[in-house]
Amino acid sequence: MKALNLFPSTCQIYDHFNYAPHGGYHVKNLASLDERYKCPVCKLIIKNGVQLICGDRICRLCIPRGKIDMQCPECSQITLVSQIVDDKGFNNDIQTLAITCSSCEWSGELKNYQNHLEQIHNHYQCSYCNETFSSSTILNQHQETTCSQMPVNCILHKYGCEEKILRCDLSNHYLTETHQRILLLYILQVLINISDRSQPLTQLDTNVERTTIDLLTNINTIATTTLKADKYNVQQEGIKEMISIMSNGIESLNDDSQILSDELLQQSLLVEAINQRSEILKTSCEESNAILHAHTMNMDILQQECRSLKEMVSENESISYDGTFIWKITDVKEKMIDAESERQPSIYSPPFYSSPAGYKMCARFYMHGDGNARRTHMSLFFVLMRGSNDTVLHFPFKYKVTFCLFDQTGQQNHIINSFRPDIKSSSFQRPQSNMNIASGIPKFVPLAIIEQNDNPYVKLDTMFIKIMVDFEDLPKAILPYALSLNPGLPTECQHKMIRQEIERQAQLQSETTSEINLTQKKEIIHGSSKKDG
Structure with missing residues (x-):
């Protein structure tokens, strides 16, 4: 039988103490700035920005500590911490962002803000842990949520646990006998109210309280003890019923724990098989890439040889x-x-x-x-x-x-x-x-x-x-x-025509020379006859 979920689990009760640190810059004009400059975790201006695998950015101090992965607050995509990288381009761009100091009227670029805080606002110091902060707002948030040396009330202080405990000692306090006794009384009160008992827990005398404490150390003795007084019989029945419910709940939790352990083992085996398969696929891809690279190189060589052959054929033609x-x-x-x-x-x-x-x-x-x-x-x-x-x-x-x-x-x-x-x-x-x-x-x-x-x-x-x-x-x-000459004629024919032209021009030149010589002779004879006359 499953245990009744009549009260919150310890994890649910203590969950409100888990707060992320504030890694960004707090400024007065935060509301008017572009959302891309704000960290989705701390809601402040991103300081030392890093990029998740989905592309969203957060502060470096907003990376969860002690975890191997984180869920993006914007898109819910899971990113391994080892995959988170510094966003140098964004960090350079954001340096010129115009901002106004959260604690004074100083205005300027973000790249000068840290120096301003260190010189002007370096006195916001936690009185419990001595940690220094840039503004009173961040100091207050620190003391309210994360300061380990801050004295705080137990979550059951309304039910009688009025001790002040350091926040770092809460886990040990929850295991003390006083806290466990008050927790058991709270559980008994809830069970008795649900069972419509006519007598409230506050009317029990000191004997009932002592009997309840003895119940924690010797459940079997309480279960076998027979109270003769009628006013204790009703209370004993209620305690037995509560013990039965708690026993069944513990058995159910054990069963659930065993089921979860079996499922975890199966998932571990499945992850291991997937990892082995991934390694095989990775090796196969590397081999395929090597073969493809070799084929590509061979193809380039063949194409080069084809081009060379084509050029040779073209030249030979x-x-x-x-x-x-x-x-x-x-x-x-x-x-x-x-x-x-x-x-x-x-x-x-x-x-x-x-x-x-x-x-x-x-x-x-x-x-x-x-x-x-x-x-x-x-x-x-x-x-x-x-x-x-x-x-x-x-x-x-x-x-x-x-x-x-x-x-x-x-x-x-x-x-x-x-x-x-x-x-x-x-x-x-x-x-x-x-x-x-x-x-x-x-x-x-x-x-x-x-x-x-x-x-x-x-x-x-x-x-x-x-x-x-x-x-x-x-x-x-x-x-x-x-x-x-017509280039289409055979070479031998062209050479023959050139030789014929040479002979023709030589003959023509010879005839021209003969005519010139004959003319000169005639002119000489004609000149001689004139002189004789």
Whole structure:
């Protein structure tokens, strides 16, 4: 049978003595301040703020002592004490909060308040424990609720326990014989009143009181004692009934205690199993993350290799083995912007060769100029690269290089420029690294021409540059013809047409020379005849 809950438990009676300390600042304008500056525990301005796992803030001194967790007063979420962290950003922000002293008319920023309290209001001292406080309000709250050296009344002082006890000694006082006797009398009074007994406890004589005290030391003797007097029989029956109720209550409490112990054991086993499972899951997650990281790295490597292969395929598709290369440059506008901002000042052409076993070469293009030509001209350079057959090739490289920027309108107004290598320059010696220093024409074409709208050299955001290495020492007069040939014709056909043009121009020059010589002879003969006449 469950015990009747006729009076509050000891825990409930003493619960009103458990107060949290006041960790915050008490100020006069507290009511007008933003709620985010107030601690939900002590209701004062937050001092040395810390942050719970839910994001709410409290004072550091408001963290409960001797506990492993706490419940947030705002959202009721549980936070482990080990998870509470200092909120440095909030503590810095709150320093400029405007406040007014709770004990005087001083006003200022919160960062100066502690210094003000220490200098002006350091005399609020508890007369019992000598602890110092910043205001009389906090001192009064301390003495009323938490001061351990404060003399207080027993909670049963209305029922005869009139002894003054230090607050820190209350727990020991509750275990004294005097307090227990008065507590038992209080219980008897309640039980007798409930049982509608006609004789109140206050009318019992001293013999009943002595019998009640003896009851605490020898319950079995009281239970077997037979009182002959009729006035004591009723009282004995009441005591027996009370003892029976209390015995049943104790048995019920023991049963509940055993049930709670069993449940606690089950919960402990469940927590242990959950912890073990969590460790397994944690290990599994770490292994999965390691595998995922490895896969990611492998994927990055494969993507890099794919890009390299793609570049190699692209280069091989446009590769040339006759010393002539037509470079198609797309996205001209974007590349010029990158060059102007110096994100990518220059770009390289794919490599090309003088022959399958010949020199390896490429071009380097500064679309916004280089050196003294920066921001005024486009700069185009020739680069000699390290090839697989360099050991059998002749160096220094001494062949004339010609650049041609194609006119895409069909008007044949190509921009052509060429140069002969300086054989003393390191740019044209056998390459010792991947490529030599670029050398060429810094002022290849003025930027003003390219920046014009509808200029003939950039169409559909694309331009074409032809790089030609002259291994046959073509006459300068033949270059415009050679560069104007249809790039779609086979190389052998282009070379044949160039040779025919050279022969034609040589024949034409020979005929012109003969005509000039004949004319000069005629003029000499005609002049001689005039003198003879």
